[in-house]
Structures are given as structure tokens and as C-alpha cells.
Amino acid sequence: MTLVPTPGQTVGPFFAFALVHDGGAELVPHGHPGAIRFTGRVLDGAGDPVPDALVEIWQAAPDGSVVRAPGSLHRDGFTFTGWGRAPTDRSGRYTFTTLTPGATTPGAAPYVAVTVFARGLLDRLLTRAYVPGDDAALGADPLLASVEEARRATLVATADEHGFVFDIRLQGDGETVFLDHRRD
Amino acid sequence: MTQTHAEQTQAQVSAEMTALTEAYDASATVETQTRLDYPPYRSSLLRHPTKDLHHADPEGIELWSPVFGERDIDPLEADLTLQHDGEPIGERMKVTGRVLDGDGRPVRHQLVEIWQANAGGRYVHKRDQHPAAIDPHFTGVGRCLTDADGTYSFTTIKPGPYPWRNHRNAWRPAHIHFSLFGSEFTQRMVTQMYFPGDPLFALDPIFQAIVDRSARERLVAAYDHDVTEHEWATGYRWDIVLTGTHRTPLEEDES
Numbered sequence: 001m002t003l004v005p006t007p008g009q010t011v012g013p014f015f016a017f018a019l020v021h022d023g024g025a026e027l028v029p030h031g032h033p034g035a036i037r038f039t040g041r042v043l044d045g046a047g048d049p050v051p052d053a054l055v056e057i058w059q060a061a062p063d064g065s066v067v068r069a070p071g072s073l074h075r076d077g078f079t080f081t082g083w084g085r086a087p088t089d090r091s092g093r094y095t096f097t098t099l100t101p102g103a104t105t106p107g108a109a110p111y112v113a114v115t116v117f118a119r120g121l122l123d124r125l126l127t128r129a130y131v132p133g134d135d136a137a138l139g140a141d142p143l144l145a146s147v148e149e150a151r152r153a154t155l156v157a158t159a160d161e162h163g164f165v166f167d168i169r170l171q172g173d174g175e176t177v178f179l180d181h182r183r184d
Numbered sequence: 185m186t187q188t189h190a191e192q193t194q195a196q197v198s199a200e201m202t203a204l205t206e207a208y209d210a211s212a213t214v215e216t217q218t219r220l221d222y223p224p225y226r227s228s229l230l231r232h233p234t235k236d237l238h239h240a241d242p243e244g245i246e247l248w249s250p251v252f253g254e255r256d257i258d259p260l261e262a263d264l265t266l267q268h269d270g271e272p273i274g275e276r277m278k279v280t281g282r283v284l285d286g287d288g289r290p291v292r293h294q295l296v297e298i299w300q301a302n303a304g305g306r307y308v309h310k311r312d313q314h315p316a317a318i319d320p321h322f323t324g325v326g327r328c329l330t331d332a333d334g335t336y337s338f339t340t341i342k343p344g345p346y347p348w349r350n351h352r353n354a355w356r357p358a359h360i361h362f363s364l365f366g367s368e369f370t371q372r373m374v375t376q377m378y379f380p381g382d383p384l385f386a387l388d389p390i391f392q393a394i395v396d397r398s399a400r401e402r403l404v405a406a407y408d409h410d411v412t413e414h415e416w417a418t419g420y421r422w423d424i425v426l427t428g429t430h431r432t433p434l435e436e437d438e439s
């Protein structure tokens with residue numbers, strides 16, 4: 001039996017009181033061994049910040065394992081759940097404290113799976129933020145290879161002194177590659 | 185001088201929507217989802233991708249979804265009428281249904297989040313400036329986990345329609361926002377549930393951004409007298425279908 005999926009709709013302007021919760025963006029506490037900052041800005045087609053977006057991340061643990069532990073909504077401070085949610089601020093910036101994801105299969109290029117919601121965005125968008133640095137793994141990645149070269153960089157985070165930076169451009173110059181995972 | 189969005193009339197926006205609907209009806213295509221590029225919804229103009237989504241087979245972490253459990257949810261969060269000391273104003277209602285994947289399998293023990301305006305169409309949000317009363321006994325946020333059959337159930341108050349600034353005298357049909365997870369990351373969805381027969385449907389560019397009539401109807405709950413409770417609450421039923429899964433179901437998904 002194949003059913004037709006229900007259409008999505010915009011998250012609207014008034015989601016924060018429902019979807020933003022304490023600790024949602026801290027997958028590990030500040031100061032946790034190996035903690036990194038994963039941050040970036042959500043920008044619109046004019047290059048202006050989107051201050052009312054919501055970004056979710058889902059990632060493997062540093063050893064590449066897929067976490068199957070609950071607790072993302074009420075963190076216990078010890079369990080890494082692999083999932084987090086952060087609203088953007090007035091400068092369009094979202095920020096997570098997390099761990100560097102590992103490769104889920106040996107040699108694969110590790111990435112953070114990213115979901116973007118916003119007022120004015122009629123349905124959610126999915127993308128990947130690849131961990132920078134391992135050029136061999138990135139060069140061998142099937143998804144990156146399937147994207148035209150000029151746009152590949154939109155899928156790869158950049159390193160800074162605290163971790164990784166991943167800007168999301170909804171439209172226009174440097175528009176992020178967003179993914180469609182539907183089966184044909 | 186150029187007219188601002190706030191000065192444009194419903195008639196202007198409706199004419200744009202009618203033209204888009206007629207163009208769709210004249211095409212031989214069938215769309216099942218919401219358009220990202222729908223100019224009558226003014227806030228979308230600079231916030232939709234202009235390039236086609238890139239088709240990709242999900243891999244690795246995308247084949248899994250986060251796990252939520254009893255430590256994440258208090259069972260009382262499923263009753264939005266019990267979150268304060270008094271009874272909220274408005275029509276008490278139940279809304280229930282099943283979350284299914286694209287193959288008709290129930291999405292079990294997974295998180296469902298809802299949020300909504302109160303009976304007067306006012307959100308508990310500091311940026312909602314609609315001059316309707318805040319109900320001190322209603323926040324409008326609910327959470328639950330689906331059961332082993334994929335069923336969710338909430339008790340709440342029927343939300344009111346509310347004005348917004350897309351154009352002059354713009355009103356949203358009454359709706360409840362739903363946030364859903366599947367068994368895979370790729371199934372993540374946020375949508376809105378509407379109520380049958382709302383006179384604002386034809387005027388609303390967010391609802392009409394689904395240009396296919398039968399696809400739009402999938403967002404409209406059905407009044408269900410079997411859900412209605414004697415001398416207590418009216419009842420609505422609304423099932424949600426997520427996209428198909430890619431991973432072969434494992435025993436843990438079937439338990």
C-alpha cells in the first residue's frame with residue numbers, strides 16, 4: 001500500500017513558545033570534553049538575515065554510531081542524543097553545542113543532517129553540513145559528486161576556532177543545495 | 185508610488201491565487217505537496233529556493249530518526265485544557281488520528297507536537313499583536329507520543345481565526361500547527377490542520393499554496409461524532425501520512 005504524503009505547511013511566526021525549549025541547542029554542556037560550536041546564519045534571497053527560522057540537527061556520535069537514546073527535550077546533561085533544535089536570533093544566527101559526528105560507515109564523509117523551518121518558508125528544507133578537513137572522504141562522497149561543482153561548497157561547513165560554521169542561503173547567490181529524498 | 189503589501193487588497197491577492205490555480209488546472213500535472221514558490225504569500229518571496237531540490241538517496245544518519253520517550257513527555261501535555269488553574273474559554277474539543285508512513289505502517293512511539301491560537305485567535309507569543317484577549321488559562325502548546333498503533337490524541341480548545349499582515353484585511357483560517365517525526369530523518373514534517381468548511385480557505389495564500397484541491401483537503405480534519413464525548417467535548421479526526429521510508433523495518437520498529 002502506498003499512501004500520498006500529507007502536505008507540509010510553514011512553521012509560521014509563532015513557533016518559539018511551542019518548539020523552543022531549554023537546552024534544545026546544547027546537545028552536550030559547554031565544557032564537555034570534545035564539545036564544539038556548530039553555528040551559522042540563515043539568509044534570504046537579498047542576503048538579509050532570517051531572524052525567525054528554526055534549525056534542527058541530527059547526527060551520529062563521534063564514533064559514528066547512531067544514537068538511539070531519548071531525552072532530547074529534557075536533557076540529563078550526560079546522554080548525547082544526537083538531535084537538537086535552535087531558533088535563529090536577530091542576526092539570523094543559530095548556534096548548537098555538540099560533538100563532531102563520526103562516519104557511520106568506515107571511510108564515509110561525516111555530516112550533520114540539517115532541517116530548516118521559517119516563517120515565509122512554505123515547507124521544511126533538508127540539507128547536509130559535511131565536516132570539513134578530510135578531503136579524501138569528501139572527494140569520494142557520492143552525494144557531493146552528484147552536485148555540480150560550483151554548488152558543492154554550500155554543503156560543506158568551514159572550520160573556525162570553536163568548531164564549524166555552516167551558513168544556509170535560502171535563495172540567490174550561493175543558494176544552499178537542498179535535498180529531495182522522496183522515492184520515485 | 186509602489187503599493188506596499190499591507191495596502192494590497194484581498195481582491196488583488198485572490199486574483200493572483202485564481203490565476204495560479206487556473207494555470208495548474210489547465211496543466212496535465214498532479215501536485216501533491218505545498219509549493220515553496222507561491223508569490224501570493226508575500227513572506228515567501230525571498231525565502232524559497234529558486235533551484236530544484238537535489239534528489240538524493242538517504243544514507244547513514246538520514247535513515248534513522250531521533251528517539252523520544254517517556255522522559256521527554258509528561259502525559260498531561262496532551263491535554264491543553266489542564267495546564268492552568270482554571271478552564272480555558274472556548275469550544276473544548278478532542279483531536280485524534282494516526283501517523284502513518286508512506287507505506288501505511290503506523291509511526292509508533294514517536295513525538296507529536298502541536299501549537300495554536302486560543303479561542304479568540306490570539307497566540308501566547310510576545311510578537312502577536314492581535315488585539316484579542318489572552319486567555320490566562322490557555323497556553324496552546326501540546327505534546328504526546330503516538331501509541332503502538334500510531335495514534336495520537338489531544339484535548340484542546342478550538343482555535344479562532346486571526347488577522348495577519350500579508351495584505352489588507354488578511355485572515356488565516358483556524359488551524360492547529362503539527363510537528364511530526366517519522367522513523368527516518370527524511371520524514372520530518374511541520375504542517376497545519378484545518379477545520380471543515382472554513383469560509384477563509386479560498387482567501388488564504390498559505391492554504392492555497394497547495395494548488396491541488398484534493399491535496400489541500402488532506403489538511404482538513406473531519407468532524408467525528410464517535411470522537412465527540414457526551415456532555416464534554418466535540419471530536420475531530422485527522423490522519424497524517426509521512427513520506428515513504430527507505431530502510432527495511434527492523435524488529436525494534438515493529439515492537
